Amino acid sequence: xxxxxxxxxxxxxxxxxxxxxxxxxxxxxxxxxxxxxxxxxxxxxxxxxxxxxxxxxxxxxxxxxxxxxxxxxxxxxxxxxxxxxxxxxxxxxxxxxxxxxxxxxxxxxxxxxxxxxxxxxxxxxxxxxxxxxxxxxxxxxxxxxxxxxxxxxxxxxxxxxxxxxxxxxxxxxxxxxxxxx
Numbered sequence: 401x402x403x404x405x406x407x408x409x410x411x412x413x414x415x416x417x418x419x420x421x422x423x424x425x426x427x428x429x430x431x432x433x434x435x436x437x438x439x440x441x442x443x444x445x446x447x448x449x450x451x452x453x454x455x456x457x458x459x460x461x462x463x464x465x466x467x468x469x470x471x472x473x474x475x476x477x478x479x480x481x482x483x484x485x486x487x488x489x490x491x492x493x494x495x496x497x498x499x500x501x502x503x504x505x506x507x508x509x510x511x512x513x514x515x516x517x518x519x520x521x522x523x524x525x526x527x528x529x530x531x532x533x534x535x536x537x538x539x540x541x542x543x544x545x546x547x548x549x550x551x552x553x554x555x556x557x558x559x560x561x562x563x564x565x566x567x568x569x570x571x572x573x574x575x576x577x578x579x580x581x
Contacts, residue, residue, distance in 0.1 A: 526554050
């Protein structure tokens with residue numbers, strides 16, 4: 401059993417590190433070195449999001465754009481924070497020189513728990529009325545996992561979603577929104 405677990409961890413580490421290490425190293429901005437074993441240390445599984453983030457067909461969406469309902473993940477192109485015109489105030493002030501962006505999504509088909517996962521460190525706010533932010537119900541963050549930095553859970557209704565990413569140190573960020581498994 402121990403050998404099987406070690407083999408599975410090595411396979412995950414190789415899968416996690418090979419295509420992703422280069423991209424993460426470029427955007428790490430002084431963060432700790434990649435540690436593929438860290439990918440299994442989150443409070444909940446992010447294997448689904450890891451697969452989405454590594455897809456070669458992951459669409460690029462400019463800040464202010466809409467994520468197609470058929471694809472739960474995208475690469476969001478960020479802008480200098482002072483060039484972002486958020487429809488609602490972020491719940492945290494950004495550091496000087498930070499980048500941010502806005503992403504719109506269609507209304508979920510059913511209310512419930514959803515998670516927003518980011519490839520790099522940044523702050524995330526979620527609104528369904530473009531005035532108020534939804535409070536997170538849980539979050540998990542682990543340094544060192546290539547292409548996965550944090551995941552935040554929110555209780556959402558059946559109204560369109562606006563995501564506000566702020567305080568990022570990168571030009572693009574992978575973002576996924578999906579029901580909690």
